[in-house]
Amino acid sequence: xxxxxxxxxxxxxxxxxxxxxxxxxxxxxxxxxxxxxxxxxxxxxxxxxxxxxxxxxxxxxxxxxxxxxxxxxxxxxxxxxxxxxxxxxxxxxxxxxxxxxxxxxxxxxxxxxxxxxxxxxxxxxxxxxxxxxxxxxxxxxxxxxxxxxxxxxxxxxxxxxxxxxxxxxxxxxxxxxxxxxxxxxxxxxxxxxxxxxxxxxxxxxxxxxxxxxxxxxxxxxxxxxxxxxxxxxxxxxxxxxxxxxxxxxxxxxxxxxxxxxxxxxxxxxxxxxxxxxxxxxxxxxxxxxxxxxxxxx
Numbered sequence: 001x002x003x004x005x006x007x008x009x010x011x012x013x014x015x016x017x018x019x020x021x022x023x024x025x026x027x028x029x030x031x032x033x034x035x036x037x038x039x040x041x042x043x044x045x046x047x048x049x050x051x052x053x054x055x056x057x058x059x060x061x062x063x064x065x066x067x068x069x070x071x072x073x074x075x076x077x078x079x080x081x082x083x084x085x086x087x088x089x090x091x092x093x094x095x096x097x098x099x100x101x102x103x104x105x106x107x108x109x110x111x112x113x114x115x116x117x118x119x120x121x122x123x124x125x126x127x128x129x130x131x132x133x134x135x136x137x138x139x140x141x142x143x144x145x146x147x148x149x150x151x152x153x154x155x156x157x158x159x160x161x162x163x164x165x166x167x168x169x170x171x172x173x174x175x176x177x178x179x180x181x182x183x184x185x186x187x188x189x190x191x192x193x194x195x196x197x198x199x200x201x202x203x204x205x206x207x208x209x210x211x212x213x214x215x216x217x218x219x220x221x222x223x224x225x226x227x228x229x230x231x232x233x234x235x236x237x238x239x240x241x242x243x244x245x246x247x248x249x250x251x252x253x254x255x256x257x258x259x260x261x262x263x264x265x266x267x268x269x270x271x272x273x274x275x276x277x278x279x280x281x282x283x284x285x286x287x288x289x290x291x292x293x294x295x296x297x
Contacts, residue, residue, distance in 0.1 A: 003051040004060070008160070009043050009075075010214070011206035017041055017059050019049050020207075028057040042068065043205045043216065044075035044162050067106050072205045074164055074216050079109045079157075081215075083167035083176060087120040091128050095168060097279040100140070102224040103166075104237035111156065114144040115172040134273050138240045146176070150183065154211030161213035165220040173219040181217055184210045231287050235263075238280055240272055255280070 007021035019026050028049050030041055041047060041062055048061035065075045080103050084096055096112070103110050112135060117125055125144075132142045141156070143149040157163055165173045185208070207214035235241045235255055241263050245253055249260035255277075257264070266272040 002053075004048050005051060006046065006048055006063070008162075008207070008214075009041055009045045009047055009059075010208075012041070012043055017047070019047060019059065021049065026051070026057055028059045030059045033060075034062070042073045042075040043207060044077065044214075046076060067108060069106060069108070069164075069221065071221055072218055074162070074205060074218070076162055077106075077108050077164055077216075078161040078213075079111060079163045080166045080220070081153075081163055082110050082112050083115050083165060083171045083173045084112060085116045085168065085171040086114055086125060086128055087116050089168055089170055091124075091131075092168075093131060093275045094279050094282070096135075097276060098224055098226060098283070099166060100135075101229075101234070101237045101279075101283060102226060104239065105226075105229050105233075111141045112143070113146075113149055113176070114142070115146070115167075115176065117144055131275075134276075146179075150180070153180070157211035157213035157215075159212040162207065162216065163210070163213065164216035164218065167220065167222065169222045177215075177217060177219060180210060180215060181208055184208050184215070226283050227287050227290050229283075229287055231284065234280070234284060234287065238276060240266075240276070241280070244272065 005021050005023060005026070007019040007026065009017050010020045010025065011018045015029065017028050017030060019028055026049055034040065039062060041059055045065065046063040047059050048063070050058045050060045052058070067077055068075045069077055080099075082096075082099050082103075084091060084099075091114075100110055112132065114128065114132065120128075129144055132144070136142045143152075165177055167173050205216050205218040208217055229237065232252060232254065235245060235253075241255065244262045244266055245255070247262035248255075248258070250258055253261055253263070255261050255263040263272060263277070267274060267277045
């Protein structure tokens with residue numbers, strides 16, 4: 001009987017799938033049944049590979065995904081390292097809230113990293129750190145020092161967890177990613193490149209080992225579309241709104257002038273940031289219009 005083994009897709013190369021298993025990295029082809037099902041295995045997928053004595057290994061099953069995010073596509077992402085710059089481009093709370101809303105909708109955790117702190121003024125940096133303190137207060141991990149991030153990141157990545165980067169164009173994602181990948185290769189040794197020899201080695205994304213888990217070697221996502229979120233579920237993607245809403249008079253309160261709304265009360269008291277509430281209203285309008293605003297495209 002042909003042996004089957006489970007593993008994680010760590011790269012896709014010209015129709016071949018490299019799957020990390022307890023027996024090492026196994027290169028396989030996907031069965032034609034996936035085309036019939038209109039399925040496509042993705043990097044990050046947990047899969048079943050059927051091992052052939054003649055060396056023809058086939059990916060035969062994609063195990064259930066907990067999420068999928070695209071451009072480029074990665075499945076089963078546990079955490080996003082969100083890179084937001086202090087300057088060039090300028091720090092934006094609105095952009096930060098858009099990303100946080102998107103990943104909350106996808107049920108993916110976010111760690112925030114503020115880049116380019118060394119090329120902005122002390123006054124600007126102090127203001128940004130004060131604004132980010134609010135996000136720490138509502139439950140997000142925030143790093144404003146790259147050395148501290150690199151020191152603590154390996155311990156933050158849980159066993160076999162998949163992380164990827166996201167953030168605005170020009171924020172320094174590629175620079176950070178290259179540094180992390182270089183450190184990982186120095187610490188663990190690179191996965192054998194014998195698998196990737198030959199002229200057909202084009203790939204979109206690959207996972208590399210970092211700490212006990214993986215990081216996707218892609219700069220990730222520079223824009224997010226929010227208009228597909230259901231309007232009446234948006235408030236749940238603002239964590240402090242969801243927590244406060246248990247004290248609203250109405251169970252599905254949308255925090256729009258309803259009587260005895262706890263969220264609006266906390267905004268007036270300064271316990272929920274006014275900027276967060278303003279961005280919530282902007283995103284609601286975007287969803288109602290069913291399109292991304294032109295200035296964000």
